[in-house]
Amino acid sequence: MSFDNAYESLIDHEDTHWAFGTGFHTALEGVDREVPATVDRADLVAYCLMLGDDSLVLSQRLAAWCSRAPELEEDIALANIALDLLGQARLLLTRAGEVEGAGRDEDALAYLRDEREFRNVHLAEIDCGPGPGGDFATTIVRLLVFSSWKIAQFSRLRGSADPVLAAVAAKGLKELAYHRDHAAQWAVRLGDGTEESHRRMVAAVDRVWPFVDELFHASAVEARLAGVAVDPAELRSEVDGVLDAVFEASGLTRPEPIPTAFVAGQAGREGVHTEAMGFLVAEMQHLHRSMPGAVW
Amino acid sequence: MSTSWPLWEVFVRGKRGLNHVHVGSLHAPDAEMAVRNARDVYTRRNEGVSIWVVPAEAITASSPDEKDPFFEPAGDKVYRHPTFYAIPDDVPHL
Numbered sequence: 378m379s380f381d382n383a384y385e386s387l388i389d390h391e392d393t394h395w396a397f398g399t400g401f402h403t404a405l406e407g408v409d410r411e412v413p414a415t416v417d418r419a420d421l422v423a424y425c426l427m428l429g430d431d432s433l434v435l436s437q438r439l440a441a442w443c444s445r446a447p448e449l450e451e452d453i454a455l456a457n458i459a460l461d462l463l464g465q466a467r468l469l470l471t472r473a474g475e476v477e478g479a480g481r482d483e484d485a486l487a488y489l490r491d492e493r494e495f496r497n498v499h500l501a502e503i504d505c506g507p508g509p510g511g512d513f514a515t516t517i518v519r520l521l522v523f524s525s526w527k528i529a530q531f532s533r534l535r536g537s538a539d540p541v542l543a544a545v546a547a548k549g550l551k552e553l554a555y556h557r558d559h560a561a562q563w564a565v566r567l568g569d570g571t572e573e574s575h576r577r578m579v580a581a582v583d584r585v586w587p588f589v590d591e592l593f594h595a596s597a598v599e600a601r602l603a604g605v606a607v608d609p610a611e612l613r614s615e616v617d618g619v620l621d622a623v624f625e626a627s628g629l630t631r632p633e634p635i636p637t638a639f640v641a642g643q644a645g646r647e648g649v650h651t652e653a654m655g656f657l658v659a660e661m662q663h664l665h666r667s668m669p670g671a672v673w
Numbered sequence: 674m675s676t677s678w679p680l681w682e683v684f685v686r687g688k689r690g691l692n693h694v695h696v697g698s699l700h701a702p703d704a705e706m707a708v709r710n711a712r713d714v715y716t717r718r719n720e721g722v723s724i725w726v727v728p729a730e731a732i733t734a735s736s737p738d739e740k741d742p743f744f745e746p747a748g749d750k751v752y753r754h755p756t757f758y759a760i761p762d763d764v765p766h767l
Contacts (some may be wrong), residue, residue, distance in 0.1 A: 558709070566706075
């Protein structure tokens with residue numbers, strides 16, 4: 378064993394790539410991409426867009442914390458979580474474009490759709506900081522609720538009739554487990570911390586709670602896609618259980634459910650969004666729309 | 674702010690490695706967050722499968738001033754090296 382290079386024992390010598398960071402495998406390798414005959418293609422596209430937009434929009438929100446987080450290590454943690462979510466979004470949007478068969482790839486779907494064509498839940502799009510919209514506590518509470526909900530959803534999605542959705546769910550669960558753990562660790566430390574951190578956590582729960590009920594409403598598309606999609610109503614008790622456990626350790630209480638503010642019966646899943654969404658989409662799409670066809 | 678996070682030294686073991694290797698340091702409020710921060714900061718590129726974190730104050734290091742008395746005398750003592758017998762080829766980790 379030579380000790381000239383401290384990283385030598387970390388290098389996988391059989392995989393001849395760069396210094397370290399070797400042994401990568403392509404995502405979704407070997408997954409059957411045929412759409413099952415029993416599945417309605419238009420509905421599957423809409424569902425993939427719903428799931429993909431959830432992850433894409435939250436990824437965009439978390440990326441805003443890079444260089445603004447309380448500590449350097451938190452900058453990297455939140456950026457890593459944003460990148461994990463972006464990876465899930467890429468796989469889901471690619472699947473949507475592939476099933477649609479109209480020549481739209483992940484970039485066309487992410488950067489060229491208008492605000493009303495996005496199908497994410499409101500919880501992903503609200504501004505939880507940095508800046509006037511919220512603070513670190515609000516971001517942590519939103520991340521805790523979102524990842525607990527996604528874990529419940531993805532663990533059932535592993536049994537989807539669409540093989541690609543099942544594979545994305547299986548892969549995503551490992552990432553989401555870490556996201557929820559990260560949020561829970563912070564929730565406990567902040568909730569059970571100083572008077573100020575506790576006060577901010579209580580305010581954060583109040584800020585996020587109006588957007589939680591929407592997570593458990595089944596849209597028309599999800600209702601039609603039995604066997605492919607997960608029924609959101611099934612997820613409520615599992616998510617409540619997880620949040621109760623974390624809140625108890627943090628000295629917080631789970632508020633009573635606040636009904637979703639539907640507009641003529643429509644919300645995020647139908648493309649009706651909060652005021653924040655227009656600004657988020659503009660910022661996200663501005664570069665691509667200014668320079669169409671540009672590559673790095 | 675008067676409160677700042679303590680410093681932790683991070684050691685990572687690779688997939689085929691036998692020992693943890695020192696890769697750097699970071700700040701964290703406590704041990705659980707230190708392991709998670711180390712996972713975020715030092716294993717982004719598939720570097721390893723196991724992490725140890727140690728509070729930096731727990732480490733006692735030899736002083737550079739004492740380098741000569743500590744390490745020079747071992748340099749010229751050939752009789753301490755086990756070079757006078759052959760190691761068989763199929764004993765890789767002796």
